[in-house]
Amino acid sequence: MTLMLSKNRRDELVSLWYDRIVGRYPAETERFLREQADPFANPVGCALREDLAPVVDGLLDGRDPVDLASGLDRVIRVRAVQDMRPSAAVGFVLELKEAFEAVAGEEPEAVRSAFCQRVERLLLAAFDVYSQCREQIFAIRVNEIRNRSLKVMERLNSWREARAGGPAVDA
DSSP: OOOOOOHHHHHHHHHHHHHHHHTTSOHHHHHHHHHOOOTTTOHHHHHHHHHHHHHHHHHHHTOOHHHHGGGGHHHHHHHHHSSOOHHHHHHGGGHHHHHHHHHOTTOOHHHHHHHHHHHHHHHHHHHHHHHHHHHHHHHHHHHHHHHHHHHHHHHHHHHHHHHHTSOOOOO
16 A cells, blocks of 8 residues: 655655654764765765665555665664664664654554554564674674684794794694
């Protein structure tokens, strides 16, 4: 079911969601996210500005929230490497429910309920994206530790060879 919001109310919803997300950061970070427009200096702010509107449009159009979670991938990836709990990393999705309630006006309860259900499904899909990102981070860490260990072993063997005056003998 497509949920109809006027263009102004749709824009207000996106803006309010952005404000609620950014408002959860400390004051200095919030100011930076709002003011820094350079996508390389501010990947989170850039991702939020670019990715929230298509997600809202998809939810309003009735697209599957699982498909829309990929639209939040950049935001979630950055939050996955930040020092925050998983609930905080994906909890920004729930801010959309409260933003919708603030702009929904006289929408029927069925519309409100349908939108809230879509947001909840989006939250679950966002958590899946977050979990995949964390798994990638851990795999990178494990590979880095393994590579460092191998390099240490190679250096140790080289040192043993040099000290013994010949090839090292494996024990």
